[in-house]
Amino acid sequence: MTCSIANVLDALGDRWGMLIVRDLALGLRRYDDFRQSTGVTHATLSSRLKTLEDNGLIERRLYQSRPDRYEYHLTPRGKDIGVVLMALAQVGDVWNLAELDGPPLKFVDARTGHAVRLALVDAESGEPLASPDLRVEAGLGADDLMHWRLEKTRSRRGDAQ
């Protein structure tokens, strides 16, 4: 599969995988904590931890012997998911489906205490774009299916919205 989006979704497994990575990013480490945080069943939690480990997003570390007990940590690859979690949080905060007085989580720069957010910037200069008119194009790694998707779109441009 040559869609980067699909590849990351596959590595996460499903919604539960994403919520476990969220918990690890927040600093939770232990099996029982993931259970309490998400309400996930034993069977599903065990299966998703294995998926995340197999896909290189998390690693187990022994923290107690007799009986052996493990903690889970994000690998560098797992930490990469942080930007996806932030994007999800940013959208959810705007929707505010639970009609809260403010966001459940605040993302801040630890050095300044200032709130931070994700925004579109020029890839080369890093300069923020005020009101970007985003377009998607085929990249070097686009396969036939990706070209087909974009071609379908082009052929329909000009149709009534």
Added chain:
Amino acid sequence: MTCSIANVLDALGDRWGMLIVRDLALGLRRYDDFRQSTGVTHATLSSRLKTLEDNGLIERRLYQSRPDRYEYHLTPRGKDIGVVLMALAQVGDVWNLAELDGPPLKFVDARTGHAVRLALVDAESGEPLASPDLRVEAGLGADDLMHWRLEKTRSRRGDAQ
């Protein structure tokens, strides 16, 4: 549920829901196109389209009568998911699991043709942050469970990594 991340994941349904929103963001509109793009089964596609419609992310529009045929479009809420798709693509491009020569998709500013990417900026000034030291805090909308997650983390700070 007062986690913005979980709320957005719930609205999408699952991996298939996300891939359908990806296809709509790329400009695909029709049932058969989603089938060809994702390889999803009829039963799953029908079910996910209904989920996305029920959750206000997409809407059906009649484009032909006798027999009636519909196209699907992203609602403003569905378009909000764009930042999540971009974050997923950005991570997948870095991982490059398929070992491609370049990204399958390029995101560009239509006015300048320059590549754009997501980056962390100061929420107030909009200024880009060179190497932010990101911290997560409870926001106004944090419920007991979110406070518990963050408290667990704090109580473990100082432990060996």
